[in-house]
Amino acid sequence: MMSLRCSSRLIRQLNKINLKNCRCYSDSSRINFMKDKLKHGPNLSEFITGSSEPILTERPNIPYLPDSIQDNLKRKVFFDVYGCQMNLNDTDIVWSILKKEGFERTKIEEEADIFLVMTCAIREGAETKIWHRLDHLRGFKRRRALSKYKNRPVKIGLLGCMAERLKEKLIEKEKAVDVVAGPDSYRDLPRLLALTDSGQTAVNVLLSLDETYADVVPVRLNQDSVSAFISIMRGCDNMCTYCIVPFTRGRERSRPIASIVDEVRHLSDQGVKEVTLLGQNVNSYRDLSGQSEKLDTHMAKGFKTVYKNKKGGLRFADLLDKVSAVDPEMRIRFTAAHPKDFPDEVLQVISERDNICKMVHLPAQSGSSAVLERMRRGYSREAYLDLVGHVKAAIPGVGLSTDMICGFCGETEEEFQETMSLMQLVDYNVAFLFPYSMREKTTAYRRYKDDVPEQVKKERHNRMVDLYRRKSQLLNEAEIGHTHLVLVESIVQKTGQILGRNELYIKVLFDQTDILSQDGGKRAVTPGDFVAVRIVGAKSSLLNGVPLYHTSIRDFYRDKSWGERYAVSL
Ligand code: SF4
Numbered sequence: 001m002m003s004l005r006c007s008s009r010l011i012r013q014l015n016k017i018n019l020k021n022c023r024c025y026s027d028s029s030r031i032n033f034m035k036d037k038l039k040h041g042p043n044l045s046e047f048i049t050g051s052s053e054p055i056l057t058e059r060p061n062i063p064y065l066p067d068s069i070q071d072n073l074k075r076k077v078f079f080d081v082y083g084c085q086m087n088l089n090d091t092d093i094v095w096s097i098l099k100k101e102g103f104e105r106t107k108i109e110e111e112a113d114i115f116l117v118m119t120c121a122i123r124e125g126a127e128t129k130i131w132h133r134l135d136h137l138r139g140f141k142r143r144r145a146l147s148k149y150k151n152r153p154v155k156i157g158l159l160g161c162m163a164e165r166l167k168e169k170l171i172e173k174e175k176a177v178d179v180v181a182g183p184d185s186y187r188d189l190p191r192l193l194a195l196t197d198s199g200q201t202a203v204n205v206l207l208s209l210d211e212t213y214a215d216v217v218p219v220r221l222n223q224d225s226v227s228a229f230i231s232i233m234r235g236c237d238n239m240c241t242y243c244i245v246p247f248t249r250g251r252e253r254s255r256p257i258a259s260i261v262d263e264v265r266h267l268s269d270q271g272v273k274e275v276t277l278l279g280q281n282v283n284s285y286r287d288l289s290g291q292s293e294k295l296d297t298h299m300a301k302g303f304k305t306v307y308k309n310k311k312g313g314l315r316f317a318d319l320l321d322k323v324s325a326v327d328p329e330m331r332i333r334f335t336a337a338h339p340k341d342f343p344d345e346v347l348q349v350i351s352e353r354d355n356i357c358k359m360v361h362l363p364a365q366s367g368s369s370a371v372l373e374r375m376r377r378g379y380s381r382e383a384y385l386d387l388v389g390h391v392k393a394a395i396p397g398v399g400l401s402t403d404m405i406c407g408f409c410g411e412t413e414e415e416f417q418e419t420m421s422l423m424q425l426v427d428y429n430v431a432f433l434f435p436y437s438m439r440e441k442t443t444a445y446r447r448y449k450d451d452v453p454e455q456v457k458k459e460r461h462n463r464m465v466d467l468y469r470r471k472s473q474l475l476n477e478a479e480i481g482h483t484h485l486v487l488v489e490s491i492v493q494k495t496g497q498i499l500g501r502n503e504l505y506i507k508v509l510f511d512q513t514d515i516l517s518q519d520g521g522k523r524a525v526t527p528g529d530f531v532a533v534r535i536v537g538a539k540s541s542l543l544n545g546v547p548l549y550h551t552s553i554r555d556f557y558r559d560k561s562w563g564e565r566y567a568v569s570l
Contacts, residue, residue: 083120092218119162302383367422399504407457
């Protein structure tokens with residue numbers, strides 16, 4: 001019989017093993033594997049690489065833990081989600097994995113046994129919020145331990161990018177959490193949670209070269225939503241100097257097209273009307289899982305990468321083609337993108353398909369070629385502006401969105417003015433604007449000085465926001481009198497008004513009223529309906545409209561090219 005000390009050391013050792021790629025699907029082989037590890041311990045390569053074999057894709061049965069503490073049934077999980085849409089989708093994946101293992105979900109803090117915090121590390125502000133939330137949860141955990149419910153101890157798990165970035169601090173210094181799981185370790189969560197019952201902190205932050213969760217059908221936390229997110233790829237190879245993503249989410253890898261198409265079909269069957277294809281850099285998508293022609297990746301003119309040009313496999317244009325064909329009445333969006341990966345074949349499929357939204361995300365990040373060089377974005381201001389012109393010509397009426405950073409290392413007032421002038425020139429419908437926040441581990445952290453004072457960053461940020469608001473107000477006002485196809489998302493509780501979004505993802509608000517439906521009668525508007533709405537008023541981020549009639553994507557656009565349909569006015 002192994003001593004307690006020895007077995008807990010072994011548990012820690014086993015915890016280091018990446019169980020993700022295990023092919024031990026049967027109970028007996030899994031138990032044999034664990035027995036073997038109990039007897040001999042992990043081998044050297046498992047210790048060094050932390051990766052190897054097995055993987056528990058079924059509910060973990062850990063022989064050295066009593067059954068009672070492996071019983072996940074009825075353990076209630078509370079999710080806290082911070083950050084980007086990828087995190088929302090990752091939460092759906094986590095919930096799918098845990099639900100299969102018998103966990104339950106609660107939206108009420110007091111009922112929860114496990115708090116899982118899905119984190120973001122992109123800016124310091126995002127991390128600060130999460131540290132505050134952890135303080136609150138630790139207080140909650142202490143109070144539970146002193147209450148009459150102390151037999152239901154609270155566990156806190158930290159997932160996502162911050163887990164990857166701050167593992168040591170979280171565990172050793174702060175002792176803030178019971179579980180730390182990085183973005184590629186979610187399959188391992190049931191096992192990690194089981195290990196915490198023996199009083200240890202369970203950690204798996206290994207990054208993978210191939211994990212895409214392709215076989216996990218996410219269970220949407222918000223089942224009522226008419227839209228859903230689908231992860232099509234993970235990680236990023238671009239290594240922009242300011243960005244933490246390649247360090248927290250690892251190398252770029254794409255999910256096979258077949259599994260994405262299956263998921264789109266499944267969502268369509270459930271009545272979902274809009275899917276957003278998600279990834280750090282969706283348009284560099286490459287499905288290398290099957291046999292296919294060795295097609296080169298075409299890059300937009302004037303753009304380059306730090307990595308070797310990818311060859312073979314199915315590209316983003318192929319994916320858009322297949323996904324948009326699943327259900328012509330389902331809207332397709334995608335984000336985030338890199339401007340370099342908008343070759344003509346992608347623009348063509350967007351312009352040809354009625355159900356692919358004519359909204360292209362072209363994150364410029366800066367309007368100054370010198371700053372872009374320091375950011376290692378792989379293009380100049382001129383190449384970017386050429387691309388904008390090309391996209392506008394290929395998809396008439398296209399909407400554009402962007403990300404911009406001000407106050408990056410060494411940014412002078414003149415360089416910032418170039419960003420302002422780019423925003424003047426391009427007419428972005430949507431812009432995400434940020435003051436620079438230096439992150440450890442990035443190239444900028446090692447190579448540059450974060451030398452723009454906070455006050456200057458703040459002031460430049462305010463100027464960008466002002467300009468963006470003024471410009472988007474004008475763009476939206478130009479829509480007055482036009483008819484937009486709006487997908488209805490919800491009914492505003494306070495006013496009873498209807499809220500939806502047009503193709504460019506701008507919110508459209510209108511009053512509830514019975515309108516002509518496609519069967520010739522009249523009916524009220526409900527979430528999930530496509531409605532033709534005449535725009536009668538505009539703010540910088542909201543359009544007001546009058547609903548005209550129920551419609552469908554095909555009926556609305558029938559016999560009209562995109563250029564014509566966008567110009568339709570009553
Ligand atoms: S392309 Fe985007 S996610 Fe990738 S490193 Fe650059 S900024 Fe980060």
